[in-house]
Amino acid sequence: MTSEMNRKNSPVDTDLNDPMLQQAMRDFRGSVHAWSEAAFNRPRPVLASAPHRTAWRRSAAWVLSLTLSFAMVGTAAYEHHHRAVVAREQQHQQEMERQRILAQQREKETEELMANIDSDISRQVPSAMEPLASLMTDDSR
Amino acid sequence: MSMDAAQEIASLEFSEVVAKHRQQIFRFLLASTRDVDMAETLTQDCFLKAYRNWSGFRGESSALTWLMRIAINLQKDHWRNRRLQFWRTTRTNAVDVDEAGDWLPSNESSPEQQVLARERIKDVWRAVEKLSGRQKTVFLLRFVEEMDIGDIAETTSLSEGTVKAHLSRATAKVREQLGGRK
Numbered sequence A: 001m002t003s004e005m006n007r008k009n010s011p012v013d014t015d016l017n018d019p020m021l022q023q024a025m026r027d028f029r030g031s032v033h034a035w036s037e038a039a040f041n042r043p044r045p046v047l048a049s050a051p052h053r054t055a056w057r058r059s060a061a062w063v064l065s066l067t068l069s070f071a072m073v074g075t076a077a078y079e080h081h082h083r084a085v086v087a088r089e090q091q092h093q094q095e096m097e098r099q100r101i102l103a104q105q106r107e108k109e110t111e112e113l114m115a116n117i118d119s120d121i122s123r124q125v126p127s128a129m130e131p132l133a134s135l136m137t138d139d140s141r
Numbered sequence B: 001m002s003m004d005a006a007q008e009i010a011s012l013e014f015s016e017v018v019a020k021h022r023q024q025i026f027r028f029l030l031a032s033t034r035d036v037d038m039a040e041t042l043t044q045d046c047f048l049k050a051y052r053n054w055s056g057f058r059g060e061s062s063a064l065t066w067l068m069r070i071a072i073n074l075q076k077d078h079w080r081n082r083r084l085q086f087w088r089t090t091r092t093n094a095v096d097v098d099e100a101g102d103w104l105p106s107n108e109s110s111p112e113q114q115v116l117a118r119e120r121i122k123d124v125w126r127a128v129e130k131l132s133g134r135q136k137t138v139f140l141l142r143f144v145e146e147m148d149i150g151d152i153a154e155t156t157s158l159s160e161g162t163v164k165a166h167l168s169r170a171t172a173k174v175r176e177q178l179g180g181r182k
Helices: A011-015 A019-040 A052-121 A127-140 B003-033 B036-052 B063-084 B111-130 B133-143 B149-156 B160-179
Strands: none
Touching (some): A019 B111, A019 B160, B003 B036, B003 B063, B003 B133, B036 B063, B063 B133, B063 B149, B111 B133, B111 B160, B133 B149, B133 B160
């Protein structure tokens, strides 16, 4: 419908007794028709691109969702890494403790061995020579 | 007649229906949403749905009435989905009342008359904004699409009495809005 037609009285305007209301409805109808015609006949790109505002919001939404995703993945990765480090540390501590116990045990064994050796070799005089040894002791007096 | 030939005739008829009514469906959806992109999308959806159901169209009502009914349902579904997807509520390209009221049918009238006409149009938009969904649909079908009461009743599946009641309330609100300018 052309804008010329919009300016004429329409049968629907007879619903309205008020001339001002009739005029307002004519203007409103004409305005909507003009807007619609302009929007309907506007040149369209072959690939319809999103309007600037929508594109901007879409980009912002993408950036936000990517940031959130990275943050979530990063937090999860950090948490995993932290747990691994703690577990490694605990394992290391346990290994150190085991080594310490082992070393103590070895040291004790060595001491016992040395004590045995000492006791074995500390007998300077065989039992058969003991009477002679007592003589030697008396001479030295 | 072969199956292919019948299908071709049906699709030819449908393309005629599209050519005849597309602009009117778009205009109604534009007036309902004040969003050019949304109106285009819903118009496309409307004709896609109509094409899929074209074989089931028996011609009991006019093609325009049938298409308008599809358009109204699509619009309702769209708003329902938007309400559910609350985070999308900010993503609307609907123009405000002032911007919508800037459109004038022609430049033949004087600048003073144009200013007055713009104010009247904005007042009507403000009143339309306050109407319920059903009142708005009935109001736009009557005063923008100039459909008669019987067709509006058929399109909206309401009785003629209910349509008249909605129209009466809607025009009362417009009158009230314009009242401040008297």
